[in-house]
Amino acid sequence: MGIARALTIAGSDSGGGAGIQADLKTFTVLGVYGMSALTAVTVQNTIGVHGIYNLPVEAVVQQIDAVISDIGIDAAKTGMLSQVPIIMAVAERIRHYQVENFVIDPVMVAKGGARLLEMEAQHAIIKHLLPLAKVVTPNLPEAEVLTGMSIRTVDDIREAAKRIVGFGAKSVVIKGGHLEGDAIDIVYDGDTFVELKAPRIMTQHTHGTGCTFSAAITAELAKGRSVQEAVTVAKEFITCAIRDTLGLGHGHGPTNHWAYGKRQG
Numbered sequence: 001m002g003i004a005r006a007l008t009i010a011g012s013d014s015g016g017g018a019g020i021q022a023d024l025k026t027f028t029v030l031g032v033y034g035m036s037a038l039t040a041v042t043v044q045n046t047i048g049v050h051g052i053y054n055l056p057v058e059a060v061v062q063q064i065d066a067v068i069s070d071i072g073i074d075a076a077k078t079g080m081l082s083q084v085p086i087i088m089a090v091a092e093r094i095r096h097y098q099v100e101n102f103v104i105d106p107v108m109v110a111k112g113g114a115r116l117l118e119m120e121a122q123h124a125i126i127k128h129l130l131p132l133a134k135v136v137t138p139n140l141p142e143a144e145v146l147t148g149m150s151i152r153t154v155d156d157i158r159e160a161a162k163r164i165v166g167f168g169a170k171s172v173v174i175k176g177g178h179l180e181g182d183a184i185d186i187v188y189d190g191d192t193f194v195e196l197k198a199p200r201i202m203t204q205h206t207h208g209t210g211c212t213f214s215a216a217i218t219a220e221l222a223k224g225r226s227v228q229e230a231v232t233v234a235k236e237f238i239t240c241a242i243r244d245t246l247g248l249g250h251g252h253g254p255t256n257h258w259a260y261g262k263r264q265g
């Protein structure tokens with residue numbers, strides 16, 4: 001068996017903390033060969049999103065075809081998808097190649113408030129993409145948009161998880177990064193609920209946490225791990241990355257993608 005291979009279909013973050021850059025760094029640290037299909041170029045740093053240039057849908061499809069037909073993949077994930085035609089095309093290619101280990105991070109809005117997905121594209125994610133997902137990783141606001149619910153309590157989170165699995169995703173991780181108290185994520189596979197719990201780290205450097213977390217899940221699935229094993233490693237990975245801060249930039253800085261590898265010795 002050769003090296004595990006993973007593809008990220010996402011936007012570029014020039015600041016290097018989120019998007020394609022976070023995904024490729026995470027794949028690398030976890031020992032997985034990373035490839036990318038770029039959907040958009042963002043002009044971004046730790047202060048905010050200063051510009052967005054979407055790529056033509058053909059460019060996205062051609063990148064996916066080029067790497068899968070030649071190098072092959074063991075898992076794929078999506079991040080920023082921007083527009084309905086890109087979502088439709090990605091869904092079609094994932095179905096065509098029968099990608100089983102498919103992780104969707106339903107990125108909608110950057111931490112600073114800039115929209116990374118058009119409003120009308122939210123429904124396209126539900127209809128075309130979620131039924132293909134092995135794991136979908138919404139944060140709380142994204143889970144609210146996907147379900148149309150307002151989520152306040154743990155019972156609400158469980159109800160939202162059931163609805164999202166009802167859309168056809170095999171499993172869901174609803175991330176509690178936006179709550180107060182411990183950083184608790186709820187995993188649901190249509191059968192059982194599992195809590196991933198870590199202490200909340202007081203820091204403003206959480207740019208790219210969602211990208212990094214979903215990339216770690218993807219990397220572990222690419223190695224043949226189960227969903228439960230993959231989310232457990234990913235939680236450890238993101239907790240280390242937030243804790244061992246790099247302190248870069250003047251705003252919301254990136255996490256430290258090397259921290260987990262150092263921890264392993």
Ligand SMILES: Nc1ncnc2c1ncn2[C@@H]1O[C@H](COP(=O)(O)OP(=O)(O)O)[C@@H](O)[C@H]1O
Binds near residue numbers: 139140175
């Ligand atoms: N301050 C924090 N301390 C510890 N864990 C955190 C913190 N902020 C986010 N996390 C964790 O990081 C992961 C990504 O969550 P979140 O930040 O909610 O995603 P997103 O970037 O999509 O908004 C989750 O596992 C969440 O619990």
Ligand SMILES: Cc1ncc(COP(=O)(O)O)c(N)n1
Binds near residue numbers: 010019079080110210
């Ligand atoms: C290109 C790109 N993709 C995704 C995010 C979301 O980042 P976060 O993980 O902080 O929500 C981002 N800011 N930029």
